[in-house]
Each structure stands twice: as C-alpha cells, then as structure tokens.
Amino acid sequence: MTTMPAEIAEYAVELATRLGARYADVRLERSRFEDIVVKDGAVESVKFEEESGLGIRVLAGTWGFASTNELTRSAVGDAVRAAMNMAGARGSGGRIELAEIEICEDTSRAVGKKDPFKVDLGERIELCLEADGRARAVEHIKRTSTAIACERTQKVFVSSEGARIESESVRTYAEVFALAKREGITEYADDIAGGTGGFEIVEEFDMPARAEEVGRRASALAGAKTLPRQKLPVVLDQDFVALLVHEIIGHPSEADRVLGREAAWAGKAWWAGKLGERVGSKYLNAVDDPRVEGALGYFEYDDEGTPAKRKRLIHNGVLLEHMHSRETAAAFGVKPNGGMRAKNFRYLPLIRMSNTFIEPGDFKREELFEIARGVYLKGAKIPSIDSRRYDFQISAEEAFLIERGELVGPFRDVSLVGVAPDFFESVDAVADDFEMRPIPNCGKGDPMQSLHVGNGGPHLRGKGLITGAR
Amino acid sequence: MLELARRAVKLAEKRGAEGAEAFVVESSVMTVRMASNRVVEVKRVREHGIGLRAAIGRKVGFACANELTHELVERAVSIARARPPDPAFGGFAPPARPKQVEDIYDKTLVSMPHERAASMAELMLESALDYDRRIAEASGALTFVVERCAIVNTNGLSVVDRATRVMGHLTAEARDLRRSEGASWLGATRMKALRIEEVGRRAAELAVNSLRPSKIPPGSYDIILEPPAAADLFYHMLSYAVNGLEVYDRISYLSDRMGEVVAADELSVYDWGNMPGGLCSRKVDDEGVPTQRTPLIDQGRLVGLVYDLYYAAKAGCRSTGNGLRVSDLPARCHAVEPHPHVTNLVIVPGDFEREELIEDTKRGLLLSRIWYTYPMVPQLGDFSTTSRCGFLVRDGEIAGAIEQVRIHENMPRLLKAISGVADDQQQIMPWGASASVCSPSLRFSDVRVG
Secondary structure, X not given: OOOOOHHHHHHHHHHHHHOOOOEEEEEEEEEEEEEEEEEXXXXXXXXXXXXXXXXXXXXXXXXXXXXXXXXXHHHHHHHHHHHXXXXXXXXXXXXXXXXXXOOOEEEEEEOOOOOHHHOOHHHHHHHHHHHHHHHHOOOOEEEEEEXXXXXXXXXXXXXXXXXXXXXXXXXXXXXXXXXXXXXXXXXXXEEEEEXXXXXXXXXXXXXXXXXXXXXXXXXXXXXXXXXXXXXXXXXEOHHHHHHHHHHHHHHHHEHHHHOXXXXXXXXXXXXXXXXXXXXXXXXXXXXXXXXXXXXXXXXXXXXXXXXXXXXXXXXXXXXXXXXXXXXXXXXHOOOOOOOEEOOOOOOOOEEOOOEEEEOOOOXXXXXXXXXXXXXXXXXXXXXXXXXXXXXXXXXXXEEXXXXXXXXXXXXXXXXXXXXXXXHHHHOOEEEOOOEEEEEEEEEEOOOOEEEEEEEEEOOEEEEEEEEOOO | OHHHHHHXXXXXXXXXXXXXEEEEEEEEEEEEEEEXXXXXXXXXXXXXXXXXXXXXXXXXXXXXXXXXXXXXXHHHHHHHHHOOOOOOOOOOOOOOOOOOOOOOOOHHHHOXXXXXXXXXXXXXXXXXXXXXXXXXXXXEEEEEEEEEEEEEEOOOOEEEEEEEEEEEEEXXXXXXXXXXXXXXXXXXXXXXXXXXXXXXXXXXXXXXXXXXXXXXXOEEEEEEEOHHHHHHHHHHHOOOOOEHHHHHOOOOOOOOOOOOEOOOOOOOEEEEOOOOOOOOOOOEOOOOOEOOEEEEEEOOEEOOOEOOHHHHHHHOOOOOOOEEOOOOOOOOXXXXXXXXXXXXXXXXXXXXXXXXXXXXXXXXXXXXXXXXXXXXEOOOXXXXXXXXXXXXXXXXXXXXXXXXXXXXXXXXXXXXXXEEEEOOOEEEOOOOOOOEEEEOOEEEEEEEEO
C-alpha cells in the first residue's frame, strides 16, 4: 500500500480549530481487505476491497462528526464545516470535559510475520478447498464452509492538542464450519482463528485438521441427546468463558453504559455505582488489555490518541475499574485508560473492549473435574443478555455430564442460564490454562459498529442452571 | 452514477471479463444521538463507492473501492481468472423496467439541515420529559438516510434507484421509589409522515405505567406482544428462517418444510420489497432484480422464501428481488456482495382490536418491548429473550407492571400457538436490523416464562 497523505489530516484539524472547535481530532485511514469463502466444495466468493477516508470529530456545543471517503481538500473542508455545524447545532447541554492525556507523537506497527496478502491467492483458495473437503468426508456431514480473510489498516491520528500517531496493523482470520444431519437432528460446529498478525495465524490453526475435527463434532452432536433443566456445578471451557466474559464482564465495564449514556439501545450496567464493592468470588480476576500481542483487540493507541493501558476490571472479586473515554474519565474523575475505538473512519469512536479476559488461576484443569456430578460446557454459540447485563443465557456447542470425574456425552443444544452476581459468586475454581479467542463482530452503537475484539480466559468452575432444547 | 457504472462494465469487458456488473452508490447517513436528556452527538457519514463483479464463465471476482480505477477492474478480473469455477453461478440479472415505488423518496430529507434534525431530536426529548414529572431521563437517536444507486451489467441492465428514510427511537426512564423504562419508535420515508411528539409521549407513558412492577411466578402465560415486541421477535426469529441462504445451509428451522402448515391459520406473512412508504423499499434489489411482494406464510402454510439470484439458482427457483448488500451502515453498500435478505417483513393484520386481545386473556402478559432475542439453537428455532417493558393481564384487564422476565421458547411452537392477531400494525426497525417489520399486536397461548 502506498503512504497516506497525512497533510490532509493536519489541514482538517487546522481548519476545525480556525472555525472555533474547542477540540478536534482526525482519523485518516486506508485499508485493504481480502476474503475467500468456500462452501460445499465450491468457491462461493473471492473479494478484494480497498478503501480510504477520513473522519473528523470536533467539540463545540456538543460532539460533531463527519466522515468522507473523498480525500480532496475540498471534500475534507466540507466535512470539517459539516462537523462544526453539527457540533454547533446544539450547545445547551452542559459543557463536555475531556480528561487530560499524554500527548503523543509516535508510530506503531503490528503486522505479524508472514504478509497474508503476499500468499498466493490460489494457495489460499486451495487451502480452503482442502479443509472443506476434510470436513465433508466425515460421515453425516451435509454442509461445510471454510474461509480465510485478511485486513491491513493504516491510520494517521492527528489532534488539535498536537498528537500525531501513525499506525499499521494486519489482522488475519480462518474459519471452518460443518453441519451434520442424522435421523432428523441437525447440528453444527465451527472453529475460528483470528488475531493481529499475518498468515502464520492460518498456518498455526491447521485448517484441514480443524475442519475434520468440527465435522466429527457436528456428526457426534447430531447423534446426541439433550439434557433436562437442572442446577448443578458447571465447568466452562475457554471458548465458553470468552463469550461469557464478553457479554457479562466486558460490556458492563464500558463507562458510557455505566453512566446510562447507552440506555436507549445497548442498555445500562447492573454494577453502576458499585466500584470498590464485591461482585464475585475471590477467584474472579478480570482484565482488559489492548497490549496482548497477537490478540484480535491489539492496539498501542486508542482512537482518541490515548496510550493503551491494561485495565484491572475485577480483582479478587472486587469491581475496580471501568473502560473509559476521555469524557467518561472526566466524569468519573479518573485518568483515561484508552477504551475508545471506532470500526473505521466512518464512525465516531465509542468505548469498546480491546482484549477482555479472566486471568488464569492456580488450579490445574483436571482439578476442576474432581466433582461428584456436574456439566462441562464446551464451545460457545449464541448469547441472550438483558439490557443491564445482569441476566444471561448462553448456548454451548457441546455439553458433557461429569460423573465422578469422568465425562459422559456429548449432549446437544444445552445452554447456561444465570444472573451475573450469583454466577460470579459461585466461581470456586479457575484453571491455569489461559487462552485468547477472537470475536470479530462485537456490536454496539447507533449506527451499529461491528468491531473485532479479543476475549478469553482459562477453564473455570461455577454453579448454574443448565437447560436443554425446548 | 449510471455513466460511471457503464464505464466500469466496459473496462471489465476490455480486460477480459465475459460478464460484469457494476453497483455504484452514494449515501448519506446523519444521526442525532440523545443521552441524559440532551443531544450529545450529531454525526454524518457521506459515502460513495463502486462494487464490481467480473465473470469468466462461472468464475466470479468481486472488487470494491471508493473510486473506479484500473486497479479495481484488474483485481475483479484477475480474481475471476485465478479462481476455480462455481457451478451454482447462474449469471447476472436480466434487463428490467421496474416501476418506481411510491412514497420512498422525499427531497426535503435530502437537504435536511443539521440544526433542524437536532431540533426534532430535542422535541422528542421534550415531549417525553414534559409528559410527567417522574420522567427522569430520556435517550435515543434520530437517523436520516439518503441513498442513490446505479446498477449496470453486461446483460443490458441499466437502472438507477433512490430512497430516503428517517428512523428514530426513544427510551424514557421514570423514577419514584424505583426505576422503570418505556420506549417508542418512529419510521417514515417522508417528512410529512413524521409524528415526532408522539414518540416521546408514548415512551414516557409506558415508563410511567411501568413503575412499581411486581415479580411474577414462572409458569405458563398467554403473551400479547405489542408491535415493537412482535417486530423484534419476527425479525430475529423468522427473517433468517425464510431466507433462502439459511434454508440451503439448513440453519433454518423451516428447511424442508415448504408447503407444510408451520403456523396457526391466523398468521400470514409476506416480504414486500416495493411496499409504498416501506422503510426498506426499493425499486430493484442490489443486483438489479425488480422487488416484489413475496408471500412467505399464507394462513399458516409455508409458501415462499426470499432469494437472490445465486441462492435461487441453487434452489432451482427465481430470485424474489431480495439480493441485498447489507452492512452496518443503514444504507445500500457497495462493499458487500448481494445475499438474500428480507426487506419489509409484513405480518398481515387481523380483525381484533388490541383491547379485545387483552379482554379475551385470562392469565397473561402484555409485553411492549423485548430485548436481545437470539436463536439459542437456530436450526430448532429455540430462542431466548428478556422483557424490557411488560404488564400482567388478569381476567381481561391490565393488572400492573411486571419485573423483567426471561422467555426461553421455541419459535415453531409459538408460530402454532398464535391465538389472536390485532389490527394495530406498526412499521418498526428493530435493534441491529437491516429490514423493517410491519407487525400488529399478536397473542400467543401458553408461553413458558421464567
């Protein structure tokens, strides 16, 4: 990719300042995206996308924001004036304060080892076809799909406070899916790799082997029974923990939710006003850290130019910190911790997770299964969470009964139902087998912004209500 | 735009494409966001771009960018050259002369000033805050969309399309000893159809009526979903099930059910891509096929699915004009290939008045809003959702607000448990939706709650 015309970003900030902005920042971006989808042994889609554009955010009476994908002085000037008009459209709502940050001039680069765009397109297609074929060869498999995608983003951030940060990142994904049907029962399984890095992510994932494995899982599930509704100890694997953390720790830790500023759509946070209070057992430690190398939510600076920071959300069961923008940090009287991100230049940044996870504990994984009876939930499918992130139901890909330490199963269509504080309090063992997972499509905002984040954790054990198919 | 699309197709042919299709779009999305009783953001996304599909035999390459460049064309053609063929690719859309859809474009919305948009948002807030002194907070958003597109292909198709719409929602919070919330929606394709104050008043009324909720025991209840709640359920639990792609993939619980009775005979549903005044109406879909009214469920029987050209070819049927390029932005998007998607999902209203449904319910719940309705097991139609605003119905009367409940149910079972369809149809864009749902209040018998 060619270098970006950074002077257009500087021009936009200068113009906004000249027009009276109290504060202005610009994100100039260029990105390239390639995606291959194979389904049932045929290449369904091969896509190439390239785009560039600029988003300008200004603060006058309120926030004004405009974006354009035409990078001429004239179009950018129009966008700046539009943003200023919009910011000035309403000034009656009280003065917005921004907490101070370190003003940085820096560059960052996270592109991995092997440039995915330089891997021959035919080779990538062949790998998808090979993996798809391995899944299709498994008995009872009726549908398969595989995909490889890669994205390179170059960004220049310039603010009226003097920040200038240039960054380049590459993210690479691989996905395998299989669906089986046996005697009227349809079940599916999937697996995804994704992170900030290059084609090594695909190679380490070993798509053909993974595809065969998801085929086997789907096939076994289609021949499995479901479980009756019951309350008992549950052991959750890293995939399930990743989604659980995402939904009931990550989202309610967003300070805009905590302050009620997302009340209309996304909702609020049940633990608003509970900083410093106990929200779970002593085994519960949760963190948001943008600097987990290779994870999907990796970055060095957020979209306000705040340096990335590890946030200790829950420590030994006590709620310690939220994710902040400069504005919410000022409202809470704390230092900004780098929580603001936008999907791309088109959108105004929001408070988002980066890599949010439960920290590893001292238990060995095997110790979690040393119980008389329980359920082991593996893989996560779909969540339904209430608007305060209090009451949750999450379906697992597979369930196994734990009977005196032994696993019996699999069972299909099982989900965990609970309320967050009760479940957190019930956590009595956290293993040391930490892993990160990619969540490529976390949704928030109005208009919606689907964003890539990392979530993870180790195996953990708690107590909950599990329910089978209706 | 049309000229740009024609040039792209010609360039693709020059570079060796046997067939080509260009989709050129210009859009503007302005959103005024409200939180904590004030306007907190006014933002605008202005886009233009081109998506080009080039075909060599049954091999298709897709490339998209902001501008038409030689590199873009070369990319699309070189992908087509490099990839293996797809036997399911049946070509691009044939030429068509679609009729203009009534009431989907308003010049007033094209030139909507930011100040006026912000004033309208403030009016939404004020109408909620002035309703009752117990209304403590109001928040929401008002979004104005303008979109224009041109589609040209080597079959001789050459068409332009345009639409405008306004979508808004407001959530009001009431407080006395505890907190409660109510929400309301608006959607229109023309300025004249907007009823701004009604949105704030309705949200506030629901919030006040929801104060002092009671906890209800888990069990079986008849449930009446008001239009926003019914729209949420049908968008999240029916639209994927009638999607030709999901049916092909067997993720739909309606796979292999064509022609069968899948719902109570009170239920008829269709997709109406050229509905006058429809929030997601358009003259042609995003690959140039004229939109239409497609019956999906007729008096309880599954009679149709929505298709684009590709999945229609796989299924051996015709496109229903539902090949949409859906992205996060609520406007047509050049950067996505077409896939089947519902446009305006219409549930045919019945003869009951909403009040009659209530009067005829002995032990039930009236839910005004449900939240985070997702399929726990999509191929079975199992879903889970929570109420955000609901009331107890006892012996035909509303007997007070209820605390939040969780419903874990099965959509195929609920479709057959419909026991009343009201006449109060309302057009809603549910959260995260890329289609509108026109739904009346619906009653379901014996729903498992808690």
